Amino acid sequence: xxxxxxxxxxxxxxxxxxxxxxxxWRELPDAASWESWEKLFNELTGAxxxxxxxxxxxxxxxxxxxxxxxxRSGSITPALQSLLxxxxxxxxxxxxxxxxxxxxxxxxxxPAFGPSREWQNGYAALAAAQRVEREAxxxxxxxxxxxxxVGAAAFSASLERDxxxxxxxxxxxxxxxxIDHLETxxxxxxxxxxxxxxxxxxxxxxxxxxxxVRAWAQRTVPLLDVPTLDEFVALxxxxxxxxxxxxxPSEPRPANVTPLQPTRQPAGRPVSKAARQPxxKAARQPxxxxxxxxxxxxxxxxxxxxxxxxP
Amino acid sequence: MPxxxxxxxxxxxxxxxxxxxxxxxxxxxxxxxPPNPLPGGSARTxxxxxxxxxxxxxxxxxxxxxxxxxxxxxxxVNRPSMADLQPDRSLVRALLALGVxxxxxxxxxxTALDRQRGLNEYINHDLAACVDWLAAAGPINMMGICQGxxxxxxxxxxxxxxxxNLVLTVTPVDFHxxxxxxxxxxxxxxxxRLGEQNLxxxxxxxxxxxxxxxxxxxxxxxxxxxxxxxxxxxxxxLRMEKWIFDSPDLAGLALQEFARDxxxxxxxxxxxxxxxxxxxxxxxxxMPVLNVYARADHLVPPASSRGLAAKIGSTDYQEVExxxxxxxxxxxxxRSVVARSIGQWLxxxxxx
Numbered sequence: 001x002x003x004x005x006x007x008x009x010x011x012x013x014x015x016x017x018x019x020x021x022x023x024x025w026r027e028l029p030d031a032a033s034w035e036s037w038e039k040l041f042n043e044l045t046g047a048x049x050x051x052x053x054x055x056x057x058x059x060x061x062x063x064x065x066x067x068x069x070x071x072r073s074g075s076i077t078p079a080l081q082s083l084l085x086x087x088x089x090x091x092x093x094x095x096x097x098x099x100x101x102x103x104x105x106x107x108x109x110x111p112a113f114g115p116s117r118e119w120q121n122g123y124a125a126l127a128a129a130q131r132v133e134r135e136a137x138x139x140x141x142x143x144x145x146x147x148x149x150v151g152a153a154a155f156s157a158s159l160e161r162d163x164x165x166x167x168x169x170x171x172x173x174x175x176x177x178x179i180d181h182l183e184t185x186x187x188x189x190x191x192x193x194x195x196x197x198x199x200x201x202x203x204x205x206x207x208x209x210x211x212x213v214r215a216w217a218q219r220t221v222p223l224l225d226v227p228t229l230d231e232f233v234a235l236x237x238x239x240x241x242x243x244x245x246x247x248x249p250s251e252p253r254p255a256n257v258t259p260l261q262p263t264r265q266p267a268g269r270p271v272s273k274a275a276r277q278p279x280x281k282a283a284r285q286p287x288x289x290x291x292x293x294x295x296x297x298x299x300x301x302x303x304x305x306x307x308x309x310x311p
Numbered sequence: 312m313p314x315x316x317x318x319x320x321x322x323x324x325x326x327x328x329x330x331x332x333x334x335x336x337x338x339x340x341x342x343x344x345p346p347n348p349l350p351g352g353s354a355r356t357x358x359x360x361x362x363x364x365x366x367x368x369x370x371x372x373x374x375x376x377x378x379x380x381x382x383x384x385x386x387x388v389n390r391p392s393m394a395d396l397q398p399d400r401s402l403v404r405a406l407l408a409l410g411v412x413x414x415x416x417x418x419x420x421x422t423a424l425d426r427q428r429g430l431n432e433y434i435n436h437d438l439a440a441c442v443d444w445l446a447a448a449g450p451i452n453m454m455g456i457c458q459g460x461x462x463x464x465x466x467x468x469x470x471x472x473x474x475x476n477l478v479l480t481v482t483p484v485d486f487h488x489x490x491x492x493x494x495x496x497x498x499x500x501x502x503x504r505l506g507e508q509n510l511x512x513x514x515x516x517x518x519x520x521x522x523x524x525x526x527x528x529x530x531x532x533x534x535x536x537x538x539x540x541x542x543x544x545x546x547x548x549l550r551m552e553k554w555i556f557d558s559p560d561l562a563g564l565a566l567q568e569f570a571r572d573x574x575x576x577x578x579x580x581x582x583x584x585x586x587x588x589x590x591x592x593x594x595x596x597x598m599p600v601l602n603v604y605a606r607a608d609h610l611v612p613p614a615s616s617r618g619l620a621a622k623i624g625s626t627d628y629q630e631v632e633x634x635x636x637x638x639x640x641x642x643x644x645x646r647s648v649v650a651r652s653i654g655q656w657l658x659x660x661x662x663x
Contacts, residue, residue, distance in 0.1 A: 054329075057325075057329065058326075060326075061323060064322065077314075158314065159315055170321075179525050190496065191492065199499065200496070201499065203518075206514070207501070207504045233423050233424055233426075
């Protein structure tokens with residue numbers, strides 16, 4: 001097929017938008033913040049999640065333009081299958097490159113020497129955790145790309161079978177059918193034991209990297225006269241112990257129940273007195289009707305551990 | 312009829328229309344940004360703080376309120392605002408309208424101090440303390456949501472005299488059903504390492520996104536473009552988006568125990584779960600039980616919830632299958648069915 005000049009760019013962007021599906025949205029901002037949305041729209045228009053649909057449409061339109069110039073027939077199916085063949089070829093190249101990628105450098109294997117040997121060891125541990133995480137991420141990504149390839153191929157094949165689902169009469173319907181096939185292929189892949197292994201290995205490696213970063217930070221922050229997390233935790237436990245001691249022996253055990261005032265007055269008729277009472281009493285009264293007496297701070301039967309058992 | 316009933320001209324027109332829709336939507340967002348924060352949520356009063364649990368009572372909407380209070384128990388994953396998203400999409404509000412005396416347990420986010428906080432503290436201490444206070448005048452109704460339903464099952468099995476009626480919604484019971492992709496993906500995870508630190512909420516989000524990546528990371532946002540110029544639809548989308556991604560961190564030990572005992576060992580289902588040294592036996596659930604599950608739930612497959620029927624000791628057990636997904640049953644079109652089913656079921660068993 002004759003392609004327009006910007007075909008390769010469109011094709012590359014389209015491929016990239018699917019290969020990187022775990023990419024830009026991992027750093028999703030607070031969705032309820034307008035500023036973050038505006039920033040997102042301004043900066044990531046080309047990588048926004050709906051861009052995959054836009055690129056899908058642009059590619060098809062480019063196919064249509066090429067067909068018109070080539071005076072070919074008006075059917076979209078062969079053009080779309082040609083597009084998908086290119087797409088699958090792109091995935092194959094990505095898979096080849098990923099599988100052929102040289103292992104990441106293992107870092108220093110020799111023992112640390114000299115007065116900075118503990119730092120050398122710490123850095124080596126961090127670098128090793130980074131390497132393990134990157135390798136696990138690549139292995140998982142390759143498994144995901146394989147599923148993407150299977151899904152795209154199944155979608156392409158389905159276009160030739162008239163009985164494979166309802167007729168597709170819109171661009172959006174075409175896109176949705178594409179998604180359906182990708183999800184089906186992904187689900188089949190994800191249910192395989194080797195995918196679970198890759199997924200678990202990646203999660204384990206991520207946890208390992210986080211622990212290594214934390215250990216490195218624990219080692220580093222004292223140089224800046226900043227307390228470490230361990231010190232904060234120890235301080236917090238000390239404060240909790242002092243609070244428990246200050247509460248005195250009259251405080252029931254465990255001291256985990258604290259009477260509080262209402263945080264906000266609800267709209268409509270107030271129920272604050274009822275709210276301070278065990279709801280078993282309050283519930284017998286209609287909305288807004290104040291019970292005759294407030295509950296004591298510690299209601300009967302509360303605050304004991306282990307819990308009393310039923311029959 | 313060929314599968315693809317679309318021609319180039321129609322495709323071009325739809326493409327142009329979609330681009331215009333996107334431009335209009337972005338302009339609408341620019342000119343009329345939704346308020347931040349989005350208002351919503353029913354009026355409620357904080358009653359007690361029990362450890363990490365905050366006990367709320369929602370302001371009744373009816374004069375005639377059911378005598379037995381109903382306590383909604385939410386899990387540690389995500390936040391319970393999903394049950395009260397906005398007035399026209401609120402399970403809480405619908406229950407209030409039916410005369411249910413709705414209470415809720417909301418968990419405080421764990422801090423670094425809570426890394427060693429386990430399920431025993433959450434269930435046998437904090438949840439139990441809230442129930443003790445609420446049940447001073449007699450046993451209560453308990454309604455669990457998702458993981459909160461599993462917590463409710465554990466609590467009710469250990470304290471059957473405290474729970475008059477038990478309602479479960481999209482609650483996993485059997486964690487090893489073949490359809491359970493989440494359980495499958497967790498098989499190779501190093502459980503011991505999970506407890507080394509609190510798990511960040513965004514890590515958990517990534518796990519959930521990995522269950523349906525193309526729908527959740529691509530298709531959903533294409534649908535958003537079609538809704539951008541509708542303020543009500545946009546506000547709902549943003550509320551949902553905030554709820555989905557506003558996941559609290561999980562206390563390391565509690566996560567480790569849940570992953571090990573429930574997902575890996577399926578101990579609740581097998582009758583081997585122990586909490587605080589006591590065995591959690593589902594056969595001790597002799598109170599009436601209503602089990603609501605979603606037909607298209609990809610997080611808690613129906614079979615996982617329905618497995619409860621064979622394990623409990625109750626003779627008053629009822630299931631309600633609701634069309635929709637894990638969240639859709641609370642905010643989608645099926646929500647009225649859910650609220651009506653629960654409200655009527657409770658009313659029949661909470662009289663006197």
